[in-house]
Amino acid sequence: MKRKLILFVSLLIILSTILIGCNGQSQSEGKSSNGKVTLDLWHYWTDNLESTLKKYVEEFNKTHSKIDIELTYVPYSELTQQLLIGATGGDLPDLIIGGINEVQFYAKSGILEDISEKVKNSGEAESMYENIIEIHKVDGKFYGLPLHTNAVALFYNTDLIKEPPTNWGELTQMAQELTTENRYGFAASAHNSQHGTASWIPFLWSTGSDVGDLESSEAISALKLWENMYEKNLMSKEVVNEELQDINVDFYTGKAAMMIGGSWMIPVINAEAPDLNWSVAKIPKDKEYSSVIGGESIAIGKGQNVEESWKFIEFMLEPERQMEWLKATGNYPSGSKIANKPYFQENNVRKTFAEVIKTSQGYGWGQNHNEINTAIYTAIQDALVGGATAKEALKKASNTITPILEEN
Template identity: 20%
Template sequence: MADLHRHRARVLAAGAALALLAPLAACGSDEDGGTPVLNLYQFPVENFQTVVDRCNQEAAGKYRIVYQVLPRQADDQRVQMVRRLAANDDSMDILGMDVTWTQEFASADWIKEFTGADKTEVENGTLPGPLASAQYDGKLYAAPNNTNVQLLWYRKDLVPTPPTTWDEMIQQAQQLKQQGKNPYQILTMGAQYEGLVVLFNSLVASAGGHVVSDDGKKAVMDAGTVKALEVMKKLATSGVTSASFSNAIEDDVRLAFQSGGGAFQVNWPYVYASMQGDAPDLLKNVAWARYPGIDANTPSVTTIGGSNMAVSAYSKHPDLAFAAIRCLRGPDSQEYLAVNAGQAPSIERVYDRPDMLKAYPMKAALLDELKNAAPRPRTPAYQNLSTVVAAQLSPPSQIDPERTAADLRKSIQDAIDSKGVLP
């Protein structure tokens, strides 16, 4: 997930290959004649066991959730899940999924549809962007557990008024450089991995473009995508990015900014908590704003991150799994994890709770973006698509907008058709 609620960068082919060799976690099993066990497979989340313990207490013996902790890297997580699901493994009950996996898993009939009261419960108050990430083919297949969007972080002692567009930000950074002021750099993710795809997708969405058709079956790459590529090329060759831009992932950007290496940072909200602990003096001079747009007259659109919970199609206790998800991703759980694990809630009303103001002082900007955030290209072949897009956009300085768009159109169509790319 380049979403990365708490910085979980992708490791593409290499990480996936290693995961194939990793032993599978031991599973909880039903006690003879006792309480049914629900195995929850999810990435590591700080303090999540506390949520599991509370939900088990509230279940009062109806079920017992066992938290099976997956590896930290998103691709490693996916490979372990896919391997088990492809084998019809009935020891999996609840799946903690990256938002990009919903369509893939639903199209493979690996997860159950939310219907009736379960569907109503999820839809009630969930922000539109996260909810869209849980849908496939007009049906609901998952429950958004948390969400995320990137913000613009800037040095207010250097930049009194934040830029509203990428062009304006580049211009401001160049002016700082010309004036001999330091830092002046724009810091964001440019390495060949999911973070680069997120940057591209946000720029495409901000330009009103489309990478794939609405049904996810055809590569589009329209004028909006060409405009996005022009902005990426301009940024990479502007002379105001860091020397490590083409190799930078989220934590590289975070560390560089909080070490005083940039005037601007485009990154996820977790950087605020990091600065609170590691750079409190710098934080006094840092402010945040909406993600930069393409056109000053059109609000920006940024890519949504986060995770969803789904019920395995092979679970022996699907009804209990749906019930457990109500608790695991309910308002109280989301508030607790927002405050204690840095996970932004997907339920809008949670942002109104008193504890959220201290944990998320940027919540107004976050909510503003979340209300019109863009999903990543919605296709069951997203993993293939992400791999080829990251490869062809790296390094960003070598982008030739028209030619790159044409090359991407062909490569993305091949990825959708599963030609020449390992899933």
């Protein structure tokens, strides 16, 4: 009798273990009690972007009876750290919306699922610009796709400027002619943050240089361009303290005739200065036009529900819905299929930004982004207010960046 009781208890323990294991497996696959697959989507959006995303998620859930998507807001400043923690513990969200320049870092960190086969079979990348494709791939494999893009360009007051400058010589000359007692010819953020880096680095790239050769004569000429305009008071002394939104205020209040600004700043200009006459152009070049790409991408968490998650990605990238998304959020497409539509081609500002995005590039600094970013904006500040020449400032930055690049 005692032996039978022990055997019975043992069977119960084994059966309980099996049931718990099955239950755990079900949870890892995102199954809910009503038989649906529940997908967790992490994002850092607020305001209009968040409300627009919620609208699309609600629409998706209503039209997909076996899938439910739940949104989880994670502040931008915390997203990367939370994803790294999740990757270590095997607890990642099914879907991730994050910065377009973070895709490669996330992929290398084991956060993202390889979706190359899905992308290839869907044809989603066929009309995508090559520069956009590259920042979504690691070792030839896709780890995400862009939801939208944006970039920086030259904004100019059309009451003062009929034809915008196309090269550095024209930019300097025009800035000098337009500078008065109450107005600066040119404005760009030289802030000690990402704002300063994003505003200046297109000038660096325009020379054909990059952060790996900051001591080259070409790189030095890019910083010297800003240094000269700053010293000649063609730029306000306050640009070293101003973020992009502050530069925008200078522009739409008439304190600056031209500025380096982002496409996301357009709604603010229209709201705050509806009577201002303005337009945009490519950033004046040295050798080639360039800009820095921005925007957000969507990806699947490694080891998560790939099939169901891919359905949502396809849903979001369906051409008509993508067009609606871009209109609602004020962003730009990542390929010619949508960029060639009348909405972008028949409006000069939208057409220009669509063109700028073709020649834009991502940082590609991955896990070293903060260190490289800091070295770049510090060099800008050193040259403008720190007493260093452009050559000295970039040598200091190079001493920081070169060992980082050599390790990777």
